[in-house]
Amino acid sequence: METLPAGDPDTSIGTVDGRSDVKRAALKKNVEDTNQDGLYQQLGSQSFETVFNVKNTMCNFPVTLVTYEGKIKKKGSEPEKNVPPLTYMVFEPQIEWNKKWLTFNFVEPEKRKGAKVASMPDTYTNTEYYYCLPKSVARSVQYRNMYVDTNKATYKNLTSDDLKEQFTVFKCNWEVADQCDYNEHCRKMHGVIPGDLRMETNISVDPKIPFKLNNAMTIVQLGNGDHWAILNNWFTKAVACEVISKSIKKAATDVIEDRKQETA
Numbered sequence: 001m002e003t004l005p006a007g008d009p010d011t012s013i014g015t016v017d018g019r020s021d022v023k024r025a026a027l028k029k030n031v032e033d034t035n036q037d038g039l040y041q042q043l044g045s046q047s048f049e050t051v052f053n054v055k056n057t058m059c060n061f062p063v064t065l066v067t068y069e070g071k072i073k074k075k076g077s078e079p080e081k082n083v084p085p086l087t088y089m090v091f092e093p094q095i096e097w098n099k100k101w102l103t104f105n106f107v108e109p110e111k112r113k114g115a116k117v118a119s120m121p122d123t124y125t126n127t128e129y130y131y132c133l134p135k136s137v138a139r140s141v142q143y144r145n146m147y148v149d150t151n152k153a154t155y156k157n158l159t160s161d162d163l164k165e166q167f168t169v170f171k172c173n174w175e176v177a178d179q180c181d182y183n184e185h186c187r188k189m190h191g192v193i194p195g196d197l198r199m200e201t202n203i204s205v206d207p208k209i210p211f212k213l214n215n216a217m218t219i220v221q222l223g224n225g226d227h228w229a230i231l232n233n234w235f236t237k238a239v240a241c242e243v244i245s246k247s248i249k250k251a252a253t254d255v256i257e258d259r260k261q262e263t264a
């Protein structure tokens, strides 16, 4: 999963947890105030959920917002000027990432029953992808340019170099009720319906596969996404060889006693 980790020194990334109703409502208001052009205008009421309900499946798509603020430097007799902030919801580059990296499964995967939803976070190599910034979003200048265009009538000296950029990432958490309603939500809010994503694949178990792990000695030079890829490769192999038990949650995995000596 191509992401920048939260806390990347060059990029300001804020996170919002699943239950932060107040923060979510404030961000929602900021986006409404900006009233950005493009796909946002078709969003209707499919905005981000601000109610957390543990009984139902919550939408697992990641959401990224970006806030720009301008500071035009003093030039000759013209004093320094501050340009007010605007908050945008990121669509196109986020949609590109969603289609590339996310998978779908059923609400009841074993029975293949219930609505098709974006897979649970614990099934990905990076289980906290919704606290990371997609690289396609970080590289995009779409909303940077939109901010400059919006403000150029009032602040004619404003350029895209004068901007402060702050990303906010969180998990959507829309409550999944039925497939039609959820598909409409996903199409407008995330640019793709779950059924059009790749299906999540299950790890097959074969104790005859020799247990040999990929080299991780280069791990310090690699990015966060690569760390997860290596660890997930180890996890997959350990499960396939029955060294550790398969579990939906990696944190709940345990070493199988009679194979512990072989790998020690």
Ligand SMILES: [Zn+2]
Residues within 6 Å of the ligand: 059, 060, 061, 172, 173, 174, 185, 186, 189, 190
């Ligand atoms: Zn959603």
